[in-house]
Amino acid sequence: xxxxxxxxxxxxxxxxxxxxxxxxxxxxxxxxxxxxxxxxxxxxxxxxxxxxxxxxxxxxxxxxxxxxxxxxxxxxxxxxxxxxxxx
Amino acid sequence: xxxxxxxxxxxxxxxxxxxxxxxxxxxxxxxxxxxxxxxxxxxxxxxxxxxxxxxxxxxxxxxxxxxxxxxxxxxxxxxxxxxxxxxxxxxxxxxxxxxxxxxxxxxxxxxxxxxxxxxxxxxxxxxxxxxxxxxxxxxxxxxxxxxxxxxxxxxxxxxxxxxxxxxxxxxxxxxxxxxxxxxxxxxxxxxxxxxxxxxxxxxxxxxxxxxxxxxxxxxxxxxxxxxxxxxxxxxxxxxxxxxxxxxxxxxxxxxxxxxxxxxxxxxxxxxxxxxxxxxxxxxxxxxxxxxxxxxxxxxxxxxxxxxxxxxxxxxxxxxxxxxxxxxxxxxxxxxxxxxxxxxxxxxxxxxxxxxxxxxxxxxxxxxxxxxxxxxxxxxxxxxxxxxxxxxxxxxxxxxxxxxxxxxxxxxxxxxxxxxxxxxxxxxxxxxxxxxxxxxxxxxxxxxxxxxxxxxxxxxxxxxxxxxxxxxxxxxxxxxxxxxxxxxxxxxxxxxxxxxxxxxxxxxxxxxxxxxxxxxxxxxxxxxxxxxxxxxxxxxxxxxxxxxxxxxxxxxxxxxxxxxxxxxxxxxxxxxxxxxxxxxxxxxxxxxxxxxxxxxxxxxxxxxxxxxxxxxxxxxxxxxxxxxxxxxxxxxxxxxxxxxxxxxxxxxxxxxxxxxxxxxxxxxxxxxxxxxxxxxxxxxxxxxxxxxxxxxxxxxxxxx
Numbered sequence: 087x088x089x090x091x092x093x094x095x096x097x098x099x100x101x102x103x104x105x106x107x108x109x110x111x112x113x114x115x116x117x118x119x120x121x122x123x124x125x126x127x128x129x130x131x132x133x134x135x136x137x138x139x140x141x142x143x144x145x146x147x148x149x150x151x152x153x154x155x156x157x158x159x160x161x162x163x164x165x166x167x168x169x170x171x172x173x
Numbered sequence: 174x175x176x177x178x179x180x181x182x183x184x185x186x187x188x189x190x191x192x193x194x195x196x197x198x199x200x201x202x203x204x205x206x207x208x209x210x211x212x213x214x215x216x217x218x219x220x221x222x223x224x225x226x227x228x229x230x231x232x233x234x235x236x237x238x239x240x241x242x243x244x245x246x247x248x249x250x251x252x253x254x255x256x257x258x259x260x261x262x263x264x265x266x267x268x269x270x271x272x273x274x275x276x277x278x279x280x281x282x283x284x285x286x287x288x289x290x291x292x293x294x295x296x297x298x299x300x301x302x303x304x305x306x307x308x309x310x311x312x313x314x315x316x317x318x319x320x321x322x323x324x325x326x327x328x329x330x331x332x333x334x335x336x337x338x339x340x341x342x343x344x345x346x347x348x349x350x351x352x353x354x355x356x357x358x359x360x361x362x363x364x365x366x367x368x369x370x371x372x373x374x375x376x377x378x379x380x381x382x383x384x385x386x387x388x389x390x391x392x393x394x395x396x397x398x399x400x401x402x403x404x405x406x407x408x409x410x411x412x413x414x415x416x417x418x419x420x421x422x423x424x425x426x427x428x429x430x431x432x433x434x435x436x437x438x439x440x441x442x443x444x445x446x447x448x449x450x451x452x453x454x455x456x457x458x459x460x461x462x463x464x465x466x467x468x469x470x471x472x473x474x475x476x477x478x479x480x481x482x483x484x485x486x487x488x489x490x491x492x493x494x495x496x497x498x499x500x501x502x503x504x505x506x507x508x509x510x511x512x513x514x515x516x517x518x519x520x521x522x523x524x525x526x527x528x529x530x531x532x533x534x535x536x537x538x539x540x541x542x543x544x545x546x547x548x549x550x551x552x553x554x555x556x557x558x559x560x561x562x563x564x565x566x567x568x569x570x571x572x573x574x575x576x577x578x579x580x581x582x583x584x585x586x587x588x589x590x591x592x593x594x595x596x597x598x599x600x601x602x603x604x605x606x607x608x609x610x611x612x613x614x615x616x617x618x619x620x621x622x623x624x625x626x627x628x629x630x631x632x633x634x635x636x637x638x639x640x641x642x643x644x645x646x647x648x649x650x651x652x653x654x655x656x657x658x659x660x661x662x663x664x665x666x667x668x669x670x671x672x673x674x675x676x677x678x679x680x681x682x683x684x685x686x687x688x689x690x691x692x693x694x695x696x697x698x699x700x701x702x703x704x705x706x707x708x709x710x711x712x713x714x715x716x717x718x719x720x721x722x723x724x725x726x727x728x729x730x731x732x733x734x735x736x737x738x739x740x741x742x743x744x745x746x747x748x749x750x751x752x753x754x755x756x757x758x759x760x761x762x763x764x765x766x767x768x769x770x771x772x773x774x775x776x777x778x779x780x781x782x783x784x785x786x787x788x789x790x791x792x793x794x795x796x797x798x799x800x801x802x803x804x805x806x807x808x809x810x811x812x813x814x815x816x817x818x819x820x821x822x823x824x825x826x827x828x829x830x831x832x833x834x835x836x837x838x839x840x841x842x843x844x845x846x847x848x849x850x851x852x853x854x855x856x857x858x859x860x861x862x863x864x865x866x867x868x869x870x871x872x873x874x875x876x
Contacts, residue, residue, distance in 0.1 A: 088868070089859060097862055104310050111306045115299060115564070116557060122292075122540035123549070131432025136538045139295035140605035141428065144302050148594050151309040155587035158314070162584065167863045169582045 096165040103157055107150050114143045189581060193262045200265075204404050210234065211408075215678045224677050228367040231685040235405065236382040239398045239692065243386035246394035251721045254391035254728065255322040255704060255875075256578045261396055263585040267592020269399035270576045272406065272693035274301075274597055276352075277359030278754060280406060280690035283601070285662025287608035291537040293552065294608075296559045298601050302594060303560070304567025307766075309590035312568060313577040315773045315861045317586035320578065321875035323701075324571040324765065325709040330873060331772040332783040333854060335714050340787045342705040344764035345571040348757040349698045349705075350739065355754045356695035357383075357743040363688045366637075367681070373744045379692065380740045387696045388729055395696045396579060402689035403596060409686025410600055410666075414607045417673040421613065427606040434613050438537055441616045445655050446533045454647050454656040459531035465524030472521075476514040483507040534655060537612065551822040558827035565833050566758025569765035572694075572701040583864040611665050614672055620655045627653070630671035634664060641667070699739070703732035755826045756798060763790035763832025771840050776858045782844030790836030797828040 118125070122135035129137045162168035214227055248254055261269065279301070287294040319327055324345060329338030360379030365372040386398045418427035421434060445451050468475035487503045511517035536542060541556060543549035567573065576593075580586045619631065624646055634642045641661040644653060666687075670679040707728035712719050719727070764787050771778040771786075799805045800818035802825035811818075823830055849855075860871040 093863065093866070100862075107306070107310055111303065111310075115303050115560060119299070119540075119557060119560065120553065122553075129432075131430075132435060133538045135540050136292055136295075136435070137432070139292065139299055139540075141602050143299055144598050144602050147303050147306050148591070148598055150306050151591045151594055154309055155584075155591050158587055159584045162864050166867075167865050169584065169865045 092165055093167070096161065096167060099161060100158065103154065107154055110146070111150060114138070114146050118143070189260060189262075192260060196262065196265060200400060200404065203401060204408075207405065207408070211678060211682060214681070215676055218676055218678050225369060227678055227681045228369075228684070231681045232364065232367045232688070235685050235689065238401060239382055240385040242398045242401060243389050243394040246390035246397055248390050248393050249722055249725045251322075251725060252875075253393045254725045255708065256575075257391075257393040257396045259320070259579055260581050261579040263580055263588035264592050265400050266396070266576060266580050266585075266589040267594075267596050268403040269396045270573065270589070270593035271596035271600075272399040272403035272689070273576060273697040274573060274593070274694070275406065275600060275690050276356055276694040276754075277363070277687055277691035278355070279600065279604075280410065281359075281663050281666050281687045283666075284604045284607040284611070285665040287605050288612055288665045289660070289662050291535045291542075292540045293542075293556060295605065296556050297563065298605060300560045300563025301567060302597060302601055304564040305590055305594040305597070307564060307568035308573070308577075309587065309594075311770050311773070312574060313586045313590050314583045314864070316574060316769075317577050317580060317583050318861045318864060319873050321873060322575075322578065322708050323704050324574050324769070325705060326713075326875065327772065328768060328783065329709070329713060330857065331854065332768070332778075332780045333850070334780055337768070337780060337783050337787070338709055338713065340784065340791075341765070341768075342709045344760065344787065344791060345705045346702055348570060348761040348764075349572060349701045350735075351753040352757045353695055353698040353702065353735075353739050354743050356691045356698065357740050358746070359691040360688065360695065361743060363684055363691065367684050367688070372746075376740050376744045379688070380736055383692055383695050383699065384733065384736055386692075387700050388732055391725070391728070392575075392579060392700060395700055396576075398696065399693045402693040406686040406689045406693075407596070407599060409682045409689070410603065413669040413673055413675060413679055413683060414603055414610070416675055416679075417610050417614075417669060418606070420673055421610055427610060428602055431606040431609045435538055435609050438609060438613050438616060441613075442534050442536055445616065445620065448654075450648065450650065450652065451533075451654050451656050454654045455531045455533070457647050458527045458656065462525050462528035462531060465521040465527075468521045469518065469525060472514055472518045475521075476511070476517045479517075480507075480510055483510055530656060530659065537609065554822060555824050555827065558823050558830045561833075562759050562762055562827045562829035565762035565766050565829060566760075569761040569769065570757070571705075571761070571765070572697040574769075575701060575704075576697075607669065608665060611669060611672065615658070615660075616655065619658070620653055622653050624651050624653065628672075630668050633671070634668055699732055699736050702735050703728050706731045706735070752802060752804065752826070756802075756828075759794050759798070759827065759829030759832065760791065762829040763794040763836055766833060767836035767840055771837070773858065773861060775841075775844075776855045777844055777849055778840055779844045779847055779850045779854075781847045782840040782842075785843045786836045786840030789839040790832040793835050794828045794832035797831055798825050801825040801828075 118135075118138050122139070125135045125138070126133045128134070132140075159168075214222070214230060218227060250258075252258055283297065286297060316324075316327060319330070321327065321330070323342075325338045325341035328341040329335065331337075357376055357380065360383070361372045361376035364370065364375030364379045368375070368378075370378065386394050414427050415425045418430065419425050422430045424430045468479070483503070483506050487500070487507055490500045490503045511520055541549045541552035543552050577586045577589060580589050619628065622628070627644070631642065631644065635644065638661075641664040643659045644657055646653075647657050648654070666683065667680075670677075670683055707724060711727050711731075712724050767790060768778075768783045768787050772783070797818070797820070799809045800811050800813075801815055805811075805825075806815070820831070857871055857873065860866060860869055860873065863869070
């Protein structure tokens with residue numbers, strides 16, 4: 087099967103958004119946590135590091151997944167690789 | 174839940190939409206009905222219904238409900254049985270995944286772990302949610318496009334041949350089985366608590382509830398039951414927390430206001446750390462532990478000396494013609510002395526553990542506590558390693574990945590991961606709030622109370638199980654000190670309704686929620702194991718010409734065998750059950766994650782790379798655990814000092830930290846040293862990368 091230029095572009099864009107979102111995921115999870123002891127300023131009543139681990143990073147994870155689904159589902163239509171009307 | 178319409182087109186579109194609308198209506202009614210059921214029970218309780226009746230009603234009503242859904246969803250169609258007909262809408266698949274994911278450990282244990290560990294416990298919160306980012310970005314949509322029945326299916330098709338499939342199915346069984354034993358154990362404990370039957374019997378009662386559902390309808394029944402179970406467990410978790418929050422802060426949204434409570438907890442910690450009475454109690458523990466440790470150095474001698482000393486005291490009291498009560502006291506002390514050296518050793522070993530209770534309270538909000546910079550570094554390293562293993566493990570556990578085969582399309586699979594994490598998030602961002610609220614209650618209301626005025630819930634739970642809660646007036650001042658309270662994590666969730674002053678019906682509801690969490694996870698896991706054996710082993714490897722009916726029948730029979738086997742092991746109350754569950758994450762991470770991700774994102778990955786990569790990942794993870802985990806060390810007879818085997822200070826629970834990178838490295842190196850996969854395999858990789866590819870003739874969808 088021969089992939090068209092458009093298909094290559096679609097996959098490239100997919101890799102790009104996946105990379106960006108994984109980078110955010112990595113920073114939120116590992117970089118922020120690594121410096122947790124230095125990030126103790128007050129954040130709406132919580133110490134910032136505690137807030138990030140207990141709620142902040144979770145909210146960002148939910149947002150990352152929501153954004154990815156939205157972005158990709160639009161990209162599918164834009165590049166005409168979406169599935170038939172199933173839903 | 175009629176048979177699905179296959180294929181696409183106008184008819185399928187309208188039927189799927191109608192199906193979605195109908196399911197939404199059914200579960201809306203169901204939720205309303207369940208709330209009415211709780212209200213009715215609450216009224217009956219006020220009218221004098223005995224407590225154990227409330228327990229029975231909850232148990233039989235919920236298990237009966239799950240069984241009813243199971244019977245309604247019975248099927249012998251392979252697509253229905255293995256992947257619920259691939260018509261589960263994203264929202265409901267999200268709920269089902271939530272229930273599948275959240276086990277008894279999440280529901281009952283999580284808040285308690287956070288209570289005991291403070292910030293360091295948050296590794297579980299981050300790890301068990303952040304893993305879904307990897308599921309969403311790297312796996313779910315591609316697995317859905319691939320569209321077969323199991324995870325070994327993908328390994329078999331992508332890497333060719335039966336060896337990758339076989340390794341995959343063995344790894345799937347290894348991680349799912351240890352996990353399911355823990356769930357069935359949890360089911361037994363909760364059933365026993367709700368009804369008062371012995372735990373061993375509870376295991377088999379709960380097993381009946383699990384089987385009637387998954388046995389008849391496979392994935393289809395499990396999916397729709399899990400949705401029902403999610404609704405029960407989230408209601409059961411939220412009601413007591415919200416009420417407790419209203420009582421303590423006046424605001425019914427604990428998640429948004431507990432920052433203030435945390436501040437007060439931290440202030441109280443500082444007070445209690447230097448409170449003279451607390452210091453006194455901790456000092457008593459320190460001395461008792463030191464005495465026991467000294468006695469343990471030479472058990473035989475300390476035993477003989479101790480006994481001789483007491484005997485001498487009796488003889489002296491008698492010789493001195495002391496008052497009768499003095500003689501009696503001396504005799505009693507002698508009688509209470511252990512009968513032999515072995516008993517004494519066990520007793521002293523237990524006493525020496527009291528050293529832990531001599532420590533000041535932990536600082537709840539402090540990340541990576543430690544006595545010096547080096548200890549804090551090791552603590553941080555282990556925190557990050559645990560987060561890593563839990564995340565990668567989450568993204569590799571077959572019973573979770575399998576759920577994304579059940580959505581109608583790739584688009585819905587993507588949305589479904591969002592709903593999954595959203596529903597999991599609701600519980601996980603509440604648990605840290607609950608831990609802080611309960612801690613505040615204990616630190617301010619319980620500590621400092623006179624023993625004569627101890628709250629009712631403390632007294633009753635102390636009777637139920639001293640391992641959950643025990644308070645002894647160590648310094649005999651008649652006042653409760655924090656150091657005098659020994660607490661087991663599970664009490665936090667179990668006792669919240671009583672701490673918040675709610676009626677017993679809510680305690681019953683919490684137990685029913687815990688049961689729903691354990692049953693739903695057990696269902697998903699059992700199905701994974703049975704499918705690995707029946708689909709991957711029997712159908713794909715032994716008898717590829719087997720008819721659909723025969724495959725489903727074999728699967729049901731195996732499900733029964735595996736379930737009974739798991740229940741028998743659970744009834745033995747295996748010792749290191751928590752360790753086994755955590756080990757499942759490291760094993761899943763090391764065996765599946767590299768092979769699955771490279772299989773999708775790197776066309777050059779080939780059969781031999783995958784085989785050696787999976788084996789190397791599993792092997793090193795297993796080796797690290799076997800040489801560093803106390804129980805496994807005794808099983809394998811490892812006698813060399815643990816320090817020789819610990820790498821970089823990483824605890825055995827995070828052994829996957831070594832397995833995952835090694836797995837990736839081996840797959841890449843071996844693949845590059847051996848020929849590239851054939852054209853057909855490479856086309857298959859293209860096939861899974863695009864939801865719909867013009868001119869694509871490959872069809873991997875299983876039937």
